[in-house]
Amino acid sequence: MIATETDILAAAERWRRDGRPVALATVIETWGSAPRPVGSHLVIDQEGNFLGSVSGGCVEGAVITEALEVIEAGQPRVIAFGVADATAWEVGLSCGGRIRIFLERID
Amino acid sequence: MLAETLALLNAERAARRAAILVTDIAEGHQRLVREAEIAADPLADTLRAHLAAGRSGLAVADGRELFLTVQVPPVRLVVIGAVHISQALAPMAACLDLAVTVIDPRQAFATPERFPGVPLVAEWPEAALAGPVPPLDRYCAVAALTHDPKIDDPALSAALRAGCVYVGALGSRKTHAARVERLAAAGFTPDEIARIQAPIGLDLGAVSPAEIALSILAQIVATLRRDRIKAAP
Numbered sequence: 620m621i622a623t624e625t626d627i628l629a630a631a632e633r634w635r636r637d638g639r640p641v642a643l644a645t646v647i648e649t650w651g652s653a654p655r656p657v658g659s660h661l662v663i664d665q666e667g668n669f670l671g672s673v674s675g676g677c678v679e680g681a682v683i684t685e686a687l688e689v690i691e692a693g694q695p696r697v698i699a700f701g702v703a704d705a706t707a708w709e710v711g712l713s714c715g716g717r718i719r720i721f722l723e724r725i726d
Numbered sequence: 727m728l729a730e731t732l733a734l735l736n737a738e739r740a741a742r743r744a745a746i747l748v749t750d751i752a753e754g755h756q757r758l759v760r761e762a763e764i765a766a767d768p769l770a771d772t773l774r775a776h777l778a779a780g781r782s783g784l785a786v787a788d789g790r791e792l793f794l795t796v797q798v799p800p801v802r803l804v805v806i807g808a809v810h811i812s813q814a815l816a817p818m819a820a821c822l823d824l825a826v827t828v829i830d831p832r833q834a835f836a837t838p839e840r841f842p843g844v845p846l847v848a849e850w851p852e853a854a855l856a857g858p859v860p861p862l863d864r865y866c867a868v869a870a871l872t873h874d875p876k877i878d879d880p881a882l883s884a885a886l887r888a889g890c891v892y893v894g895a896l897g898s899r900k901t902h903a904a905r906v907e908r909l910a911a912a913g914f915t916p917d918e919i920a921r922i923q924a925p926i927g928l929d930l931g932a933v934s935p936a937e938i939a940l941s942i943l944a945q946i947v948a949t950l951r952r953d954r955i956k957a958a959p
Contacts, residue, residue, distance in 0.1 A: 628739075628797075632732050643727060647751065647793045648784055658782030658795060695754035721793060723727050723754055 627660040627671040631725060640665040641725045642686035646673050646718055650701070653716035665690055673720055674700070686722055695723035727756055734758050739797055742863060746773050747795040751784075779953045799865040800825060801891065801950060806851055806881040807872035808835035811896070815869070815939035816844040822943060824867070829854045831877065851881035862888035867946050869926060870895040879908060886918050892949045894926035894942060 628643075635641045644661040646653070654675035661671040661679065663686040673682055678700045685698055701717025731747070735758055738745040744761040748769070764773045772785050773794065782796045803819050805812045808830035819826045827845045830836040836848040847854040855861060862868065868885035869892075870878035878895060882905075885893045895905065902924040909919050927941030928948065948955065 628732060629736050632729070632736050635729050635732070643732075645782075645793070645795065697751055721749065721751060723749075725727050725729055725732055 627662050630670050631660075631662040634662065634664055635725045640690045642689045643723055643725060644673050644682050644686060645721045645723075647697070647721045648719040649716060650718075651716035653718045655718075661686075663687070663690075674718065678718070682720060682722070689722045689724050693724050693726070695721065697721055731756055731758055735795075735797060739799060742799040742860075742865060744777055744796075744798045746777060746797070748773075749793045749795065751791045751793055780950075781953065799863075801865050801867055801946075802827070802860075803867045803869065803946070804829065804855075804859065804862065804881075804885075806830070806868065806870040806878055807874075807896075808832070808837075808841060808846065809871050810935040811871055811938050811942075813840055814936035815871075815942060816841060818936075818939055818943055822947065824943075824946070827859050829859065829881070830872065851877060851884065855881075855884055862890055864889045864891055866890045867892035867949075868894070869942055871926070873897060873901070875905065875908065879905070879912075882922060883909070883912060883914070886914060886921060892923070892946050893921055894923040894945065896926050897924060899925065 631641055631643055642663045644663065646655055646657050646659040649657055655673055659673050661669055661673045661682060663669045663683050667683055667687065669683055672679060689696060697719060699717065699719045735745055735747055738760060746759045747756060748759060749756045759767050759773060764770055767773055769787055776783060776794050776796050780796060780798050782794055785792045785794055801824055803824040803826045805815060805826060805828045808828050812828055816826045816828060827847065828841055829847045829849065829851055831848060831850045833848050836846050838846065847858050862884055866888065868881060868890050870881050872878050873896060882893060882895055895902065897905065906919050923945055927938055928944040930937065930941045932938045932941040
């Protein structure tokens with residue numbers, strides 16, 4: 620019941636109101652010892668500024684790159700990361716966990 | 727997500743009401759379900775279960791994969807007693823993102839010098855909770871630390887009536903036994919009274935005020951995260 624993720628959503632609204640194109644990343648599923656729980660948020664703007672986290676810093680860089688595409692294209696997408704996942708990028712989670720992330724643009 | 731949906735979600739949070747954002751993962755379609763709207767929702771049972779656990783997560787309905795973003799209000803910690811333990815408790819609680827208010831009618835205790843930067847209300851609990859401090863709700867934790875029934879009891883009664891998620895009271899087992907009798911005489915049921923954590927705090931063998939503050943916060947975290955605690959082997 621601890622609700623700290625909501626400050627990220629407040630920032631997302633503020634950024635959007637300031638006219639900045641914004642994407643929101645949300646951890647929707649984890650396996651193993653993923654560093655951040657389901658529901659964790661990362662908010663990203665067009666310049667690559669970000670707030671919050673979806674991992675302990677392992678995959679944020681890759682999520683931000685994808686987020687910039689989502690800001691451009693507007694279509695939400697689901698991305699997955701994990702050391703055992705062949706479709707994952709070069710980055711992975713050193714802890715051995717896997718995560719799935721929902722990325723969407725704030726319209 | 728529509729900016730309006732995000733604004734609504736944040737508005738519910740600001741009003742200290744729970745809400746659930748339902749997202750269709752494949753399509754990106756979303757709808758916001760406010761706490762009061764859950765009963766009438768087609769996914770009522772699922773939404774209620776997620777809300778009760780305070781956990782976001784995936785669900786499947788009509789073959790569609792949905793993500794439920796569960797938003798519950800941030801927990802407030804109301805401390806009764808501007809005592810030595812509270813001086814350690816207030817800054818430690820702030821580190822845990824708990825919004826702290828300290829209430830103590832004794833002017834000598836409730837001084838800004840003793841509590842720099844901490845919201846402090848030098849009133850009796852009933853007066854404080856009827857005025858300067860927002861009313862208690864389910865998303866409040868209350869720690870009664872004065873050792874004085876005249877101050878602690880009214881706050882504990884208010885906390886039980888409001889269904890606060892955590893209610894703790896300082897004092898020995900003997901002190902608590904007397905407190906139980908008083909609350910029973912005031913009309914509280916044994917189940918209600920049993921919600922009070924007393925003696926307060928996880929048993930860490932704490933001695934110093936800061937250690938006792940730590941044990942109280944540990945107990946609050948254990949309460950808020952109880953669905954994640956693994957059963958003893």
